[in-house]
Amino acid sequence: MKVPIWVFVVVAVLATAFVLRIGAEELDQSHQTERIAGSAGDVLEDDPVGRLKVFVYELPSKYNKKILQKDPRCLTHMFAAEIFMHWFLLSSPVRTLNPEEADWFYTPVYTTCDLTPNGLPLPFKSPRMMRSAIQLISSNWPFWNRTEGADHFFVVPHDFGACFHYQEEKAIERGILPLLQRATLVQTFGQRNHVCLNEGSITIPPYAPPQKMQAHLIPPDTPRSIFVYFRGLFYDVGNDPEGGYYARGARASVWENFKNNPLFDISTEHPTTYYEDMQRAVFCLCPLGWAPWSPRLVEGVIFGCIPVIIADDIVLPFADAIPWEEIGVFVAEKDVPKLDTILTSIPPEVVLRKQRLLANPSMKQAMLFPQPAQPGDAFHQILNGLARKLPRDKSIHLKPGEKILNWTAGPVGDLKPW
Amino acid sequence: MKLSQQQNCNTRRNNSFRTTGPLDSSVDSAFKPLASFFWVVLHGLCCLISLVLGFRFSRLIFFLLFSTNTTSTTNHYTVPALLRTTSDATQTLTLQTPPVLITDTPSNRTNPATTSSRVVVGRHGILIRPWPHPNPIEVMKAHRIIERVQREQRLQYGVKNPRPLIIVTPTYIRTFQTLHLTGLMHSLMLVPYDLTWIVVEAGGTTKETAALLEKSGLRTIHIGFEERMPITWEARHRMETRMRLRALRVVREQRLDGIVMFADDGNTHSMELFDEIQSVKWIGALSVGILAHSGNSDESSSLLQKQEDEENLPLPVQGPACNSSGQLVGWHTFNSLPYVEKSATYIDDRAIVLPRKLEWAGFVLNSKLVWKDIEDKPEWVKDLDKLVADEEDLDSPLSLLEDTSVVEPLGNCGRKILLWWLRVEARADSKFPPGLVFFFSNSFSVVYILLPCYLYFFVLYILLPLSDTGYDQRYYMFFLFPWHFLVVISFYLHLMSDDLPECIHMAYS
Numbered sequence: 001m002k003v004p005i006w007v008f009v010v011v012a013v014l015a016t017a018f019v020l021r022i023g024a025e026e027l028d029q030s031h032q033t034e035r036i037a038g039s040a041g042d043v044l045e046d047d048p049v050g051r052l053k054v055f056v057y058e059l060p061s062k063y064n065k066k067i068l069q070k071d072p073r074c075l076t077h078m079f080a081a082e083i084f085m086h087w088f089l090l091s092s093p094v095r096t097l098n099p100e101e102a103d104w105f106y107t108p109v110y111t112t113c114d115l116t117p118n119g120l121p122l123p124f125k126s127p128r129m130m131r132s133a134i135q136l137i138s139s140n141w142p143f144w145n146r147t148e149g150a151d152h153f154f155v156v157p158h159d160f161g162a163c164f165h166y167q168e169e170k171a172i173e174r175g176i177l178p179l180l181q182r183a184t185l186v187q188t189f190g191q192r193n194h195v196c197l198n199e200g201s202i203t204i205p206p207y208a209p210p211q212k213m214q215a216h217l218i219p220p221d222t223p224r225s226i227f228v229y230f231r232g233l234f235y236d237v238g239n240d241p242e243g244g245y246y247a248r249g250a251r252a253s254v255w256e257n258f259k260n261n262p263l264f265d266i267s268t269e270h271p272t273t274y275y276e277d278m279q280r281a282v283f284c285l286c287p288l289g290w291a292p293w294s295p296r297l298v299e300g301v302i303f304g305c306i307p308v309i310i311a312d313d314i315v316l317p318f319a320d321a322i323p324w325e326e327i328g329v330f331v332a333e334k335d336v337p338k339l340d341t342i343l344t345s346i347p348p349e350v351v352l353r354k355q356r357l358l359a360n361p362s363m364k365q366a367m368l369f370p371q372p373a374q375p376g377d378a379f380h381q382i383l384n385g386l387a388r389k390l391p392r393d394k395s396i397h398l399k400p401g402e403k404i405l406n407w408t409a410g411p412v413g414d415l416k417p418w
Numbered sequence: 419m420k421l422s423q424q425q426n427c428n429t430r431r432n433n434s435f436r437t438t439g440p441l442d443s444s445v446d447s448a449f450k451p452l453a454s455f456f457w458v459v460l461h462g463l464c465c466l467i468s469l470v471l472g473f474r475f476s477r478l479i480f481f482l483l484f485s486t487n488t489t490s491t492t493n494h495y496t497v498p499a500l501l502r503t504t505s506d507a508t509q510t511l512t513l514q515t516p517p518v519l520i521t522d523t524p525s526n527r528t529n530p531a532t533t534s535s536r537v538v539v540g541r542h543g544i545l546i547r548p549w550p551h552p553n554p555i556e557v558m559k560a561h562r563i564i565e566r567v568q569r570e571q572r573l574q575y576g577v578k579n580p581r582p583l584i585i586v587t588p589t590y591i592r593t594f595q596t597l598h599l600t601g602l603m604h605s606l607m608l609v610p611y612d613l614t615w616i617v618v619e620a621g622g623t624t625k626e627t628a629a630l631l632e633k634s635g636l637r638t639i640h641i642g643f644e645e646r647m648p649i650t651w652e653a654r655h656r657m658e659t660r661m662r663l664r665a666l667r668v669v670r671e672q673r674l675d676g677i678v679m680f681a682d683d684g685n686t687h688s689m690e691l692f693d694e695i696q697s698v699k700w701i702g703a704l705s706v707g708i709l710a711h712s713g714n715s716d717e718s719s720s721l722l723q724k725q726e727d728e729e730n731l732p733l734p735v736q737g738p739a740c741n742s743s744g745q746l747v748g749w750h751t752f753n754s755l756p757y758v759e760k761s762a763t764y765i766d767d768r769a770i771v772l773p774r775k776l777e778w779a780g781f782v783l784n785s786k787l788v789w790k791d792i793e794d795k796p797e798w799v800k801d802l803d804k805l806v807a808d809e810e811d812l813d814s815p816l817s818l819l820e821d822t823s824v825v826e827p828l829g830n831c832g833r834k835i836l837l838w839w840l841r842v843e844a845r846a847d848s849k850f851p852p853g854l855v856f857f858f859s860n861s862f863s864v865v866y867i868l869l870p871c872y873l874y875f876f877v878l879y880i881l882l883p884l885s886d887t888g889y890d891q892r893y894y895m896f897f898l899f900p901w902h903f904l905v906v907i908s909f910y911l912h913l914m915s916d917d918l919p920e921c922i923h924m925a926y927s
Contacts, residue, residue: 224564260551262552345556
């Protein structure tokens with residue numbers, strides 16, 4: 001059979017076009033961003049609408065509005081996620097007014113809004129407040145008792161989550177509030193094998209004000225000339241003067257080892273150009289403090305500075321959706337004296353790849369809580385996380401008369417009514 | 419638990435104080451002042467040691483002596499350098515001393531229900547490596563990473579297709595020529611684009627200028643201009659214009675392609691300028707900050723200074739003026755009225771040097787505008803040969819244009835000042851010859867101090883003992899000690915004169 005010559009020509013043209021297209025794709029990859037896929041897959045851009053339904057309990061305003069009115073600083077500190085989550089759910093399409101068809105139940109109680117004059121939240125009344133709220137919903141609606149809270153979720157963004165204390169030893173002593181043992185907790189604290197992190201909790205980033213960060217953006221062609229950047233305390237002189245408790249000695253170790261190193265721009269100052277400096281740095285240190293999480297991670301992601309995470313066993317936000325090992329650098333606390341060796345031995349291609357991943361806009365969006373909510377932001381990631389837990393098996397529904405939670409467990413002070 | 423243990427130690431210490439007191443008194447009254455004296459001395463010694471160390475070491479001692487529950491986890495607590503050097507009083511700077519091992523007592527309050535975690539709550543040691551100083555190989559690796567990152571940034575966000583630059587500089591040999599040309603040369607050496615430097619020298623090409631240009635490593639075209647530079651500023655400005663036109667003629671003849679920029683040797687250019695001018699299409703205008711040199715502080719200029727302070731005049735800027743939609747509507751020029759009486763006429767006057775209305779330095783052209791016969795030459799540009807033949811006074815490149823509205827304003831519509839204009843020349847009575855030669859190097863001057871000292875010691879210790887003249891001790895006392903002092907000082911000066919290498923990261927920021 002004689003093949004006409006035009007067939008060869010067409011095949012040759014198609015082949016070259018194919019090859020060129022592949023080349024173009026590779027060229028594209030060397031360009032600015034790269035897609036992000038975590039252990040749950042490429043889920044950052046999933047839309048939760050239609051995949052779950054959330055019912056928001058109507059609690060009296062003494063649990064939410066009145067507290068906010070007493071102290072409006074709660075809207076700007078790093079625990080503001082609980083308030084914004086409430087507002088988001090009130091006007092979101094996943095909200096349903098019919099509790100019978102709801103998959104998840106949300107209780108809007110602002111436990112982190114009792115602030116000192118300095119702005120730090122006091123957690124002493126939070127267990128009682130939470131208990132009182134749960135008592136209210138269990139007596140007014142049948143859904144709590146149906147599953148003892150297994151299909152309810154709560155936002156507890158405080159230092160150690162639902163352990164409701166700022167000191168780690170006391171928080172471990174208290175443990176998670178017994179009534180919340182079966183509920184899903186949405187919290188900023190995450191550390192593996194820790195009492196205050198339940199299996200199935202969703203870790204979220206701390207709140208960072210999006211407009212304030214947008215206002216400090218500098219042109220992206222400003223060359224990154226700082227190698228490692230950090231601003232913050234190394235010794236907490238007020239609470240731990242001799243060092244060793246604060247940050248498990250890791251921050252003090254960073255200071256002692258690298259204060260004379262010109263590659264490390266570290267100090268305790270509060271410069272006004274903090275955000276601009278982060279955009280001129282290649283690596284930003286995110287060591288633990290009194291708790292392992294910090295807003296520096298969010299700031300580093302927004303400003304394209306590779307986060308160097310010094311916190312053993314930490315669980316980072318949305319760990320199943322975001323592959324943090326590929327984006328940040330993890331340094332064990334015992335390896336802090338070798339930090340400069342570790343960072344300088346990273347091959348430049350790996351550094352460029354991490355920067356490309358960070359430049360992905362969906363990555364930046366996932367760390368923010370913008371007002372009003374935008375697709376792909378942290379609110380939607382929380383809903384995605386909740387949607388990934390569905391469908392549930394029926395075993396969470398309790399048989400009539402069965403009781404699992406102990407309503408009188410916990411310190412005696414918690415049992416007082418709020 | 420920690421607190422209670424320390425309280426125990428404290429009470430134990432107090433008890434020991436309390437028990438020894440009455441014990442001594444019961445034994446012998448004579449021993450009591452001795453014992454109390456002994457305790458006072460010990461207490462004082464402890465205080466002094468604590469002062470030196472910087473922390474209360476008593477807790478450490480008691481912890482070591484009395485701690486009973488030592489667990490398996492031992493944390494290295496490398497004692498800070500201060501303690502090391504005081505403990506090793508004989509060795510001056512031993513940094514290889516092994517770290518002091520202190521067993522830590524983490525609290526056993528971790529919930530037994532949880533699995534064993536690597537992270538324990540409690541007091542941890544602060545890990546410090548024995549030599550907490552940067553390793554030069556790692557520093558170089560870090561700089562390579564930074565350089566790669568910056569290159570990537572420039573690829574992604576910088577200029578996409580950079581065009582070569584053509585820099586036109588009129589110059590002439592004078593005292594400050596080396597000063598100005600070196601500054602300009604260094605700026606041009608840092609430019610990341612291809613460039614051609616056309617240097618037009620009044621009075622013909624000279625070897626000094628050629629040697630200077632050779633050091634740059636740039637592609638230079640050194641042209642001699644036959645006339646000598648006149649001594650008045652007016653005439654100098656006019657001659658510089660003619661020199662620039664000469665350079666443009668070279669561009670035209672050799673058909674050099676790129677962006678023509680007029681860099682006078684007195685001016686200061688920022689690096690962002692070279693990135694900004696890549697965006698010009700045909701002709702662009704920049705804002706130039708005018709640093710009107712105010713001469714020395716005599717009466718006239720001090721009066722002017724006061725007047726300036728009263729009016730709070732900002733830096734005068736020459737450049738394009740835009741309306742709110744970013745279109746060119748006019749020009750900011752230099753207001754020379756306040757300075758007219760006090761301005762300099764001769765080049766070596768000690769008075770203010772004024773710029774022209776619009777300086778050439780504030781304009782950039784596409785080199786195709788001066789070429790002969792190209793296809794898509796815009797209609798609004800005049801032919802260069804015709805202009806030169808007409809011998810008009812071209813005071814700015816705007817004379818090249820029929821229609822000045824086509825000028826593109828650069829630098830965020832003139833809001834960003836990217837270069838500064840300055841004319842500084844040496845005084846008439848300057849002693850340096852044209853072409854400054856550096857005779858004194860760094861340590862050379864110190865040799866002037868050391869040389870007589872060496873001579874002196876040679877005489878004193880070698881010649882004199884060998885000779886027969888009897889020299890006695892008085893000469894030693896008279897001459898020896900001051901000269902010894904001088905020698906020691908000059909020795910240290912010699913050491914300090916070797917400058918530390920410049921911080922490498924200055925080059926990146």
